Amino acid sequence: MRNLFYYRDKYVRSQPSAFCPGCGGGIILNCFLRAIDDLGLDQDKILAVSGIGCTAWIPSPNFNGDTLHTTHGRAIAFATGAKAYNPDLTTVVFTGDGDGAGIGGNHLIHAARRNIDLKVILVNNMSYAMTGGQIAPTTMHGETTVTSPYGNPEFPFDITQLVKAAGASYVARWSNYHVIELTNAIKEAIQHKGFGFIEVLSQCPTQQRRIFNLRGPLDSLPPRILDMFKEGTFVRGRPDKGNYVYAVPKGGVDDTLKAVQGFGEAKIVDHMGFGRVVRVEGDAEALRDKMDGLDDVKYVADNVEGKVELGLFEKYERPELTESLREIIRKARGEQ
Numbered sequence: 001m002r003n004l005f006y007y008r009d010k011y012v013r014s015q016p017s018a019f020c021p022g023c024g025g026g027i028i029l030n031c032f033l034r035a036i037d038d039l040g041l042d043q044d045k046i047l048a049v050s051g052i053g054c055t056a057w058i059p060s061p062n063f064n065g066d067t068l069h070t071t072h073g074r075a076i077a078f079a080t081g082a083k084a085y086n087p088d089l090t091t092v093v094f095t096g097d098g099d100g101a102g103i104g105g106n107h108l109i110h111a112a113r114r115n116i117d118l119k120v121i122l123v124n125n126m127s128y129a130m131t132g133g134q135i136a137p138t139t140m141h142g143e144t145t146v147t148s149p150y151g152n153p154e155f156p157f158d159i160t161q162l163v164k165a166a167g168a169s170y171v172a173r174w175s176n177y178h179v180i181e182l183t184n185a186i187k188e189a190i191q192h193k194g195f196g197f198i199e200v201l202s203q204c205p206t207q208q209r210r211i212f213n214l215r216g217p218l219d220s221l222p223p224r225i226l227d228m229f230k231e232g233t234f235v236r237g238r239p240d241k242g243n244y245v246y247a248v249p250k251g252g253v254d255d256t257l258k259a260v261q262g263f264g265e266a267k268i269v270d271h272m273g274f275g276r277v278v279r280v281e282g283d284a285e286a287l288r289d290k291m292d293g294l295d296d297v298k299y300v301a302d303n304v305e306g307k308v309e310l311g312l313f314e315k316y317e318r319p320e321l322t323e324s325l326r327e328i329i330r331k332a333r334g335e336q
């Protein structure tokens, strides 16, 4: 394990950071740099492409290599051109959820269908963050944003499942809490021949304060959101003992905490699906029996309910577009 100065000196352009304090962008940059360093890739053979938004700033201008900062939603289109012309480039796209799944959603599904050898890191902060936190196609139902002050009336895409269904041959989802897994997934996606897609749940204290209705000083939010990513997710294939339940409050969460005192070790946590809830340790069935019907408990959720599934969703081999294009060019020229 090398220290941060090594990565900064070798890979980062020296400049003031454009990120808000506590932004998840720095974590993702860090994971990306560790991944390319571990793989021993030639920095001059990497092209980082981004669209517009906070996420677009992760590589550009931070990454001290070739970067292409393009237009909103069009990063994959530019990257497709670059990769088709120069297939030896390791081409990595950094795109926000608004950029990649909203305005650029069509490019995303078609790149997955074509299985072009691009690596797409889609940073899901659940809103159009740079412009003030408007609803994105990944904002959860009911969440409050500047464009949904009464709660989001729409339901989000499961962008990982969408890209998988569109034909991507490597698909994974992680969060900024899971930095080791994320770094390994970036390495795996780069080594995979074909369209590699990684969705990353990322913290944005500036906008998610409103989205998740988080109170308290701004500098307390980044670790809290990371804890929420841990609490509000589960990893496929990694068994969870499930010896706990969540009591979803009917009114105030403090009242719910009081109501379940003595049932087992209880604490207030932030949950992705249910908001602020009380987590109670103990035998899940017995706890559920005791809590069902309590005045201060609206609902009792188990260890995976309402949580986001993380992990590797797809990995298989199939013909890759730039190789197929080269094959056509050879045939058209009458070469073997």
Ligand SMILES: Cc1ncc(C[n+]2csc(CCOP(=O)(O)OP(=O)(O)O)c2C)c(N)n1
Pocket: 052, 053, 054, 055, 056, 072, 095, 096, 097, 098, 099, 100, 123, 125, 127, 128, 129, 130, 131, 136
């Ligand atoms: C064609 C076009 N429409 C709208 C904008 C305004 N705009 C700039 S950044 C942005 C939001 C980006 O959100 P997202 O892609 O989720 O990235 P984030 O900032 O959340 O990382 C918008 C709408 C633009 N630059 N170009």
